[in-house]
Each structure stands twice: as structure tokens, then as C-alpha cells.
Amino acid sequence: MATTARKRKIWLRSLVIATLAHVLLFLVVPVPAQLVETVHARGVFPALRLVLATPAAAVPFSVGEVMLGAFLLVGAGAAVQAIAWALGKARSCSLSVVFLWFAIIVTQVYLLGFAWLYRRPSLAQRMALPEVAGVAAMGEAATSTANAAAAARCEPGGLTLDQLDQLAREAIVGVLPDIAASLPAAGPKRIWPEGALMLFDVAGIFWPFSQEPHVDPGLDRLQYAFVACHELAHLAGIASEDEANFVAWLACTRSPHPFVRYAGHFGALRYFAADSPEVWKLAGESVVADMRRLQQRWQRFRSPRAARFRLVIHDAALRSQGESRGIESYDDMVRLIVRWQARGR
Incomplete structure (x- = not known):
């Protein structure tokens, strides 16, 4: 018995040391991005994702x-x-x-199942997107997005959340060749109870420990479709928030379903409007009315104090993983859209 107890202590100490070493390696050592891409993003991560996501996808509830x-x-x-x-x-x-x-276990799985993906080459590098500078290019993209949203606007037409989950998955699968990624046989899970994430001003969350994308079912369907694609992008190996937003936009706007296409244009418009509020006028009153409806929906669930608390924690977590702009990195998706639109010029 004494020998067994001693062995357990040795194992525990060894694992603690190994975990601390892994954390230091991630935080301190400048591992080459291409090495992370080759060894981790294309090797370790897909294997771990298969092990974790397969059993989680087999049950209807959130394992996370x-x-x-x-x-x-x-x-x-x-x-x-x-x-x-x-x-x-x-x-x-x-x-x-x-x-x-x-x-x-939590620390090791988080590092291997998500955090190291931040250290791979950026999506813009992997997709060879051209550099674009200037306010004019941004303004042109914002205008085209507003016009696209106005042209694409439509009602959900009785779409259920189950149908939106399926449409979101199909949309992401459609852009996998563009982002050189793969996706396991899994779809978004819904958080219980409704509004649990929205209370903290959060629409969705990716749980790396079971490789489950989650969406709050309290969201308006227009936002739900975009967020579902965003969280599925994380499952596809896109860690950065701006990149996941960009992939969600690309997937939604290419969807054969008109409502999902509108959700993509509308989702991008909200981020363009953060810098240029006047683009709402270009989109038309119907699109503005949709935005007001979304805001009213959030007011039902959101707690200002809980949202501020979450903002501080989330911002610190993103910065520790290499997101230099923290929570503001979500907005960087508009630059990726501009670069994507410039690639054919």
C-alpha cells in the first residue's frame, strides 16, 4: 500500500511538472508558427478533436x-x-x-485542444490574402455590405433552431476547401437554460474539453445563424475570434438558403457599423428595424454587471493567448473581408 501511494505521488508530481512546463512552453517559448501548423494544427489537434468530439456528438445534451x-x-x-x-x-x-x-487534465486539453491553434500562421497568410490599406477600401466594403444586406433581407419563414443548426453546418462545410480545414460529424449544441450566456453578453461559446460549439437559444434567429457558423469555425480549427467571424461571414453569404445569406451580410454589417454607424442608413429601414429587434432581445437577458465581469475575464484570456487587442479582436473580421474582396482585383 505504501509503495502504491508513493508511486501515485511520483506520478502526480511528474504530471504537475509536465503541465507547468507545457504552460511555460506556450507562454514563453517562440515556437515557429509553421512548426505549430505542421505538427499541431494538422496532426495533434485533429486526432484529439476526433477523440473528444465523437462521443460528445452522440448525445443530444451538452457534455460541456x-x-x-x-x-x-x-x-x-x-x-x-x-x-x-x-x-x-x-x-x-x-x-x-x-x-x-x-x-x-483541463490545462493539458485546453492547450492541445484550442490554445496552440493561436500560434499557427494567420488565416490571411494561409489563404494568401493581399494586404489592403486605406480608409477608402474600408468604406467601400462597408457600403457594399450594407447594400448586400438590404438586397438579401428576408424573414426566417418558420425556420426552427434544428433547421438553422443543419444549415449552419452545411454552410461551414461549403467553405472548408477555402480555409483548408476539416470538420467532424458534429453540430452546434444549445446552452441550457435559455439566456444563460446572454446574461453575460455572450452569444455562443466553444468548449474545447469536449470539442462542442454552443449557441444560446435565446438569440434572435437572425443572429443565431451567424453565431452557429462562428462556433463551428472554432471546431474546424479556427481559434482567433476575428478569423472565426470572417469564416462565419464567408460561410453564411455562400449558403444556398436566403435567410442564412442575409444573416451573414447582417452579421458583417454590425461590425462595419462599429466604425461607421452611417452605413445603417444605406442598408434601409427594414434592416435597421431588424437591428432594433436584436437589441430588444438582448435587453431581456443581459445583465450589465455580469457583462462587465465577463468582459474583463474574456479580454485577459484573449490577451494571454496572443490576441494583442483582446476583446476588440472580434472587430478585425472587417479587415479580413476587405482583403478577401481585394483578392480578385
């Missing part, structure tokens, strides 16, 4: 939410037991050891 609940329960139990042990009311801190094992 179950995992999060288990992690929080073990963490709370470990904290209570540690306090009791410090007060002399518990004989051991066994739950703390279990929590440490959880933390090791």
Missing part, C-alpha cells in the same frame, strides 16, 4: 455543461474539505488531490 458542473462541484468540495482539514475536523484532503488531477 455536465463537465463544468462536475468541475465546480469537485472544486467546492475540495475547498470545504481543505478548510475542515486546516481546522482539524477532517483527516485528509483527498478531494484536493482529485481536483488537482482535474486541473491537470
Whole structure:
């Protein structure tokens, strides 16, 4: 028994050291981007994704939410037991050891299942998109996006969320050759309860520990379609938020379904409008009315305090992974759109 316990301690120490070394390697060592692309993005990540996504896709509920609940329960139990042990009311801190094992696995899976994808060459480099500079190019793209949104505008026509999930997946599959990516047999999962993410001003989230893209079902259908494509882009190996937004736009606007195409143009228009609010006037009153409806929808669920808390945490997390602009990186998708539109000129 003593020998077995000693071996467990040795294993645990070794894994802690290995995990810390992995974190330092990611944060400190400048690993060449092309090496990350060859070894990780094309080798390690697809293999790990297959192992994690296959069982998660086989069940109708979110495995990620179950995992999060288990992690929080073990963490709370470990904290209570540690306090009791410090007060002399518990004989051991066994739950703390279990929590440490959880933390090791979570850290390793996060690094291998998502974080290292930030270190690969940018999507613009991989797609050989030309550099485009100047306010004129941005203004032209914003105008064309507004006109496209106005021309494409249509109603959802009774589309269910199940149908939107399928349409989003089909749209992403359609652009996989353009982004040189693959996608497992999985679709978006819906967060329960409705509005749980929107409370924190979040529309969707990718859970790397089960390789599940999640969308809040409380979203307006117009936004739901775009967000579903965004989260599926993460599943396809696109880590950066601006790149995932760009892929969502590309996928939606190429969809054979008119409502999904409109969702793509509308989604891009919202980001162009962040810098040029006047583009809403070009899109027409019907498109503006859709935007007002989305804003009213968010007001039903969003908590300003929860949103501010999430913003600080999310911004810090993005910066730690190499997103120098943090939360503002989402807006960079408009530059990718401009570069994509310039490639044929």
C-alpha cells in the first residue's frame, strides 16, 4: 500500500511538472508558427478533436455543461474539505488531490485542444490574402455590405433552431476547401437554460474539453445563424475570434438558403457599423428595424454587471493567448473581408 501511494505521488508530481512546463512552453517559448501548423494544427489537434468530439456528438445534451458542473462541484468540495482539514475536523484532503488531477487534465486539453491553434500562421497568410490599406477600401466594403444586406433581407419563414443548426453546418462545410480545414460529424449544441450566456453578453461559446460549439437559444434567429457558423469555425480549427467571424461571414453569404445569406451580410454589417454607424442608413429601414429587434432581445437577458465581469475575464484570456487587442479582436473580421474582396482585383 505504501509503495502504491508513493508511486501515485511520483506520478502526480511528474504530471504537475509536465503541465507547468507545457504552460511555460506556450507562454514563453517562440515556437515557429509553421512548426505549430505542421505538427499541431494538422496532426495533434485533429486526432484529439476526433477523440473528444465523437462521443460528445452522440448525445443530444451538452457534455460541456455536465463537465463544468462536475468541475465546480469537485472544486467546492475540495475547498470545504481543505478548510475542515486546516481546522482539524477532517483527516485528509483527498478531494484536493482529485481536483488537482482535474486541473491537470483541463490545462493539458485546453492547450492541445484550442490554445496552440493561436500560434499557427494567420488565416490571411494561409489563404494568401493581399494586404489592403486605406480608409477608402474600408468604406467601400462597408457600403457594399450594407447594400448586400438590404438586397438579401428576408424573414426566417418558420425556420426552427434544428433547421438553422443543419444549415449552419452545411454552410461551414461549403467553405472548408477555402480555409483548408476539416470538420467532424458534429453540430452546434444549445446552452441550457435559455439566456444563460446572454446574461453575460455572450452569444455562443466553444468548449474545447469536449470539442462542442454552443449557441444560446435565446438569440434572435437572425443572429443565431451567424453565431452557429462562428462556433463551428472554432471546431474546424479556427481559434482567433476575428478569423472565426470572417469564416462565419464567408460561410453564411455562400449558403444556398436566403435567410442564412442575409444573416451573414447582417452579421458583417454590425461590425462595419462599429466604425461607421452611417452605413445603417444605406442598408434601409427594414434592416435597421431588424437591428432594433436584436437589441430588444438582448435587453431581456443581459445583465450589465455580469457583462462587465465577463468582459474583463474574456479580454485577459484573449490577451494571454496572443490576441494583442483582446476583446476588440472580434472587430478585425472587417479587415479580413476587405482583403478577401481585394483578392480578385
